Amino acid sequence: xxxxxxxxxxxxxxxxxxxxxxxxxxxxxxxxxxxxxxxxxxxxxxxxxxxxxxxxxxxxxxxxxxxxxxxxxxxxxxxxxxxxxxxxxxxxxxxxxxxxxxxxxxxxxxxxxxxxxxxxxxxxxxxxxxxxxxxxxxxxxxxxxxxxxxxxxxxxxxxxxxxxxxxxxxxxxxxxxxxxxxxxxxxxxxxxxxxxxxxxxxxxxxxxxxxxxxxxxxxxxxxxxxxxxxxxxxxxxxxxxxxxxxxxxxxxxxxxxxxxxxxxxxxxxxxxxxxxxxxxxxxxxxxxxxxxxxxxxxxxxxxxxxxxxxxxxxxxxxx
Amino acid sequence: xxxxxxxxxxxxxxxxxxxxxxxxxxxxxxxxxxxxxxxxxxxxxxxxxxxxxxxxxxxxxxxxxxxxxxxxxxxxxxxxxxxxxxxxxxxxxxxxxxxxxxxxxxxxxxxxxxxxxxxxxxxxxxxxxxxxxxxxxxxxxxxxxxxxxxxxxxxxxxxxxxxxxxxxxxxxxxxxxxxxxxxxxxxxxxxxxxxxxxxxxxxxxxxxxxxxxxxxxxxxxxxxxxxxxxxxxxxxxxxxxxxxxxxxxxxx
Numbered sequence: 116x117x118x119x120x121x122x123x124x125x126x127x128x129x130x131x132x133x134x135x136x137x138x139x140x141x142x143x144x145x146x147x148x149x150x151x152x153x154x155x156x157x158x159x160x161x162x163x164x165x166x167x168x169x170x171x172x173x174x175x176x177x178x179x180x181x182x183x184x185x186x187x188x189x190x191x192x193x194x195x196x197x198x199x200x201x202x203x204x205x206x207x208x209x210x211x212x213x214x215x216x217x218x219x220x221x222x223x224x225x226x227x228x229x230x231x232x233x234x235x236x237x238x239x240x241x242x243x244x245x246x247x248x249x250x251x252x253x254x255x256x257x258x259x260x261x262x263x264x265x266x267x268x269x270x271x272x273x274x275x276x277x278x279x280x281x282x283x284x285x286x287x288x289x290x291x292x293x294x295x296x297x298x299x300x301x302x303x304x305x306x307x308x309x310x311x312x313x314x315x316x317x318x319x320x321x322x323x324x325x326x327x328x329x330x331x332x333x334x335x336x337x338x339x340x341x342x343x344x345x346x347x348x349x350x351x352x353x354x355x356x357x358x359x360x361x362x363x364x365x366x367x368x369x370x371x372x373x374x375x376x377x378x379x380x381x382x383x384x385x386x387x388x389x390x391x392x393x394x395x396x397x398x399x400x401x402x403x404x405x406x407x408x409x410x411x412x413x414x415x416x417x418x419x420x421x422x423x424x425x426x427x428x429x430x431x432x433x434x
Numbered sequence: 435x436x437x438x439x440x441x442x443x444x445x446x447x448x449x450x451x452x453x454x455x456x457x458x459x460x461x462x463x464x465x466x467x468x469x470x471x472x473x474x475x476x477x478x479x480x481x482x483x484x485x486x487x488x489x490x491x492x493x494x495x496x497x498x499x500x501x502x503x504x505x506x507x508x509x510x511x512x513x514x515x516x517x518x519x520x521x522x523x524x525x526x527x528x529x530x531x532x533x534x535x536x537x538x539x540x541x542x543x544x545x546x547x548x549x550x551x552x553x554x555x556x557x558x559x560x561x562x563x564x565x566x567x568x569x570x571x572x573x574x575x576x577x578x579x580x581x582x583x584x585x586x587x588x589x590x591x592x593x594x595x596x597x598x599x600x601x602x603x604x605x606x607x608x609x610x611x612x613x614x615x616x617x618x619x620x621x622x623x624x625x626x627x628x629x630x631x632x633x634x635x636x637x638x639x640x641x642x643x644x645x646x647x648x649x650x651x652x653x654x655x656x657x658x659x660x661x662x663x664x665x666x667x668x669x670x671x672x673x674x675x676x677x678x679x680x681x682x683x684x685x686x
Contacts, residue, residue, distance in 0.1 A: 117541075117542075117544035118542055118544075120541075121538065121541035121542045121544075122542070124541070125538055125541075129529075132529075208525075211525040211526070211527070211528070212521065212523055212524060212525020212526075213525040213526065213527060214525075215491075215519075215521050215525075216521065216524060216525060216539075216586070217542060218491060219489055219491065219514055219517070219519040219521075220514060220539065220542040220543055220590070221511050221512070221514040221515040221542075221543060221544070221590070222511070222514075222542055223511060431491075431492055432491060433482065433486065434521070434523075434525075
C-alpha cells in the first residue's frame with residue numbers, strides 16, 4: 116500500500132503541474148463554458164411554446180448551441196484527455212531509466228501501474244467535476260434556475276459515466292505505453308485507435324448496413340429492409356465506445372429521451388406514446404434504459420486495465 | 435580489513451535462460467559481509483541479469499540464491515528492502531530537484547515524513563551535494579547525478595549495495611571522488627558492496643575480492659593474489675588485475 120500511495124501522489128502532482136494537462140484543461144473548460152453559454156442564450160427559444168418547462172437546468176448541458184452541446188463535446192474530445200494522461204505512463208519511465216529504480220525499491224510491482232491508473236482516474240474526476248460545477252454555477256446566475264434533486268442525481272450519474280468513458284481511453288493509452296517502447300509510437304497508436312473507434316466505426320456501420328440491406332431512395336424502401344438496415348447500423352455502431360457513451364449520457368442528461376433506439380425501430384405503440392405524451396422519463400427508468408450501455412462501458416474499461424496489468428506484470432524490467 | 439565471515443549473498447547453480455540463450459550459467463558465488471567485491475566481465479556477460487535475479491526482479495530458470503537469509507523469488511519485497519541497487523546509467527526525473535527525488539524514493543520505502551527531511555540532508559552532506567539540493571536534476575552534471583544516485587540508494591539504509599558501473603563516463607576527478615565515497619561507506623558503515631565495473635585499475639585498488647564472469651560463467655573468484663597465483667603460477671611478481679583479466683578472457 117505504501118508504494119501505491121507514493122506512486123499515486125507523485126503521479127497526481129505530475130499531472131497537475133504538467134503543461135500539457137494545463138493547456139488541455141484550459142481548452143476543455145473554455146469550450147464547455149462557451150457551449151453552455153450559447154445554450155443558456157438559446158434557452159428562451161427552446162422553451163417557447165412549452166407549457167410547463169421541466170428540467171430546464173439540464174438543458175445547459177444538452178442543448179446544442181452553435182455547434183454541439185457540452186455532452187457531445189465530452190463524447191468527442193473526452194478521449195483525448197485520457198490519451199494525454201496515459202500515453203507515456205510507462206515508456207517514459209523506461210526511456211529515462213527510472214522504472215528499474217522504482218521497481219528495485221521495496222514495493223510490489225503492481226503498485227506502479229495501479230498508482231498511475233488511479234492518479235489518472237482521479238485527475239479525470241477532478242477535471243470533470245470542476246467543469247460541471249463551474250457550468251452549474253454559471254448557469255445558476257445566467258438562467259436563474261435552481262437544479263432539483265433529480266437533476267442533481269442525473270448530473271451525478273452523467274459524471275460517473277463520463278469518468279468511466281475517459282478512463283477507458285486512459286487504460287488503453289497506458290496499455291500502449293507498456294506495449295510500445297517509443298513514446299511517439301504509443302501516442303500515435305492511441306490517437307489512431309481513437310479516430311478509428313470514434314469516427315470510422317460509425318461510418319463503416321453505414322457502409323455495411325447499406326450493403327447488407329440497400330435502401331432505395333427513389334421508389335421507397337420496403338419497411339422490413341429499412342428496419343434491417345437500421346438495426347445492422349446500430350449494432351455495429353455499438354462497437355464504438357463513443358456511441359455507447361453518447362447513447363448512455365444523452366438519455367441520462369435528457370429525460371425526454373426514452374430510448375437509445377432510433378424512431379424506426381420502435382413499435383407503433385411506442386411511437387404513439389412517444390409523440391403523444393411528452394413527459395419526461397423517471398430517473399430510475401432512464402437508468403434502466405442505459406443500464407446495458409453503462410455495463411458495457413465499465414466492462415471495457417476494466418478489461419483494458421486488466422490487460423495492461425497482466426502485460427506489465429509479465430514483462431521483464433531491465434532499464 | 436573488517437571483513438568477517440558472515441555470508442550476505444550466496445548463489446548455488448543460479449541459471450537464467452532466455453529461449454535458447456543462456457545468460458547466466460550455473461553461477462555459484464558468495465559475498466561476505468563488509469567486503470567490496472569487484473564483479474568483472476565483458477558486456478553481455480550476464481552481470482546485470484545476475485543482479486536482477488538477486489533482487490527478485492527476474493525469475494531464475496534454475497538454481498537458487500539467498501540474500502541475507504532470504505529467498506529473492508519468494509520474498510522479493512523484503513530482499514529489496516535490504517539491497518540498494520544503482521543501475522548502469524541510473525535515470526532521474528528531470529523535473530525534480532535532489533530533495534524531491536530523495537523524498538520520492540523515501541516515500542516508496544515507506545519512511546515516515548518526519549524522519550525523511552533529516553535523513554535527506556545527512557545524505558546530501560555525505561555525497562557532497564548540499565549546494566545542488568534545490569537544483570533540478572536536468573541541470574546536473576554526470577558526476578552530480580552519480581552522487582545523487584548513491585544518495586538515493588543509501589536512503590533506505592541498505593545492508594548491501596549493488597553498484598552497476600558507477601564510474602562510467604565520469605571524469606577522473608569525479609570518478610576518484612566516487613571511489614573515495616564508496617570506500618568510506620565500507621569503512622565507516624561496514625557496507626557490503628558488489629561493484630561491477632570495466633575500470634580495472636579502480637577495481638583493483640578498492641576491491642577485497644574479485645569475480646570474473648564470462649559468457650554467463652564465473653570463471654574465477656578470489657583475492658587478487660589468489661587469482662594471480664591460479665593463472666600464472668607461483669612467483670614473486672604480482673600481476674595487475676588487467677593482466678589477469680585479459681588472460682582469463684583470452685582463454686575462455
